[in-house]
Amino acid sequence: DAKTTQPNSMESNEEEPVHLPCNHSTISGTDYIHWYRQLPSQGPEYVIHGLTSNVNNRMASLAIAEDRKSSTLILHRATLRDAAVYYCILSSTGANNLFFGTGTRLTVIP
């Protein structure tokens, strides 16, 4: 599976937008981009996924670069509950495994 690179940590003020970057320069044409997050002392939870086009759902937006070598998870208004570790994961069709890296620890400042 292709590797992703994320910053170890980021900070955001409450109620401000947050842009979480992910680099995946070795992504293949069949790799999907998934984002999961893990709140303290909980299991991971799905946030969003996409292939080529930008995606929006009730939790977040996913912006995918035209060359697909990077993507950005956008939280439109950070809340204290959004403080978590965010994982950017690539997976190909047929894969059975989500390869979690170390993710980005987001701190939300009141």
Add this chain to the structure above:
Amino acid sequence: IAGITQAPTSQTLAAGRRMTLRCTQDMRHNAMYWYRQDLGLGLRLIHYSNTAGTTGKGEVPDGYSVSRANTDDFPLTLASAVPSQTSVYFCASSASPGVVGREQFFGPGTRLTVL
């Protein structure tokens, strides 16, 4: 809706003992997974099951076994626990096999300490 339940919440046991971690889901999902999470290493897949009656090895299967007798239950067994198996264990499920475009739902985890 309970989703995925795991038991026990936490457990400490002596090395060499046998231990079974339980996982039950009520979503009628076909696929189930066991991950372990160690500090600084993210989550790693131990075993998976695409449907009842089938299992497969993940990234770190050694020292663990699983069974899938029915859709709802996916127990993970450590036949003879060793200290390196100290970790937080997460069970997950998805409606169908494969991870692409399929949301995985995770349980609350079991914190296991092997002395």
